Amino acid sequence: MKYFYSGATNGAYIDSLNTSIPEDAVEISKELYCELFTTTIDGTVGPGADGLPVLIPSVGPTDEEIALRRRDRLLSVATARMAPLQDAVEIGEATADEDAELTAWKRYRMLLNRIQQQDGFPQNIDWPTVPNELQNPAE
Structure with a gap:
């Protein structure tokens, strides 16, 4: 044969x-x-x-592509969490806690957008801490 x-x-x-x-x-x-x-x-x-x-x-995604995909998923979550808080601010009905929570989410989103500026990117990323409200949601 x-x-x-x-x-x-x-x-x-x-x-x-x-x-x-x-x-x-x-x-x-x-x-x-x-x-x-x-x-x-x-x-x-x-x-x-x-x-x-x-x-x-096979060539899989690069470390940079993986990191940016994760960043984009986290940005989507942050944006969704911020929307109702931003609404409350814009119509003048935000509580002090909502205003502080919105500021925390904005800071988180800003830090996510800066991961590419980190020295270890894309292999070593110091991911920003998710605001407490998402880490320990009320049951």
Whole structure:
């Protein structure tokens, strides 16, 4: 039994199973065939410079992308928490506690927007503390 790989189709073929094998197909070892085409791998298979198949590792999000996604989720929470407090301020009916809570959320949101300015960004981030109202919600 012989094993083949075609860069044109990015496919593997076995001579005893496939009646039609592309003209550009090159013979590969059974071990390489098994490694790339019969197991779950982290990546994709593609043609190498020599025409043989190679594993192209999966590329996940970068540390910066992960950090910015987290920041954006936290900003969304902060904005949602601030909206009713801001409404109370704007219509002149905010209590002193609501005004202080709004200020805390604004400071939190400002600090979130500054994480990229930290020296350790994106690997080491000193995430701002969430205002107490969210950490210990009343039951």
